[in-house]
Amino acid sequence: MTGNQMEALxxxxxxxxxxxxxxxxxxxxxxxxxxxxxxxxxxxxxRREGERPRPTQKSSDRSTVPSTATWYAEGRRSKKLVSS
Structure with a gap:
């Protein structure tokens, strides 16, 4: 190999x-x-293989405790009724 070929390589x-x-x-x-x-x-x-069909939730199974938003709304309504 010549010098030029070596440089090219x-x-x-x-x-x-x-x-x-x-x-x-x-x-x-x-x-x-x-x-x-x-x-x-x-x-x-x-995950798909391990899934079982979930039973549907009945309305009687749901919690009957009102949420914080409901308590707040009730308080606002009663104040409006009293003031008017």
């Missing part, structure tokens, strides 16, 4: 090395994203 290797360094983070990111997607898909499938 070294130049091509350096260029190829820089290209690999530029592409490597993207390739690692793609592999990582695919792994996460696969894990999410498997978890979703496992």
């Amino acid at each position: 070294i130049g091509m290797l350096v260029t190829f090395g820089l290209l690999v360094l530029m592409v490597l983070p993207s390739a690692i990111g793609i592999v990582r994203e695919r792994r996460i997607d696969r894990q999410l898909r498997e978890a979703r499938e496992d």
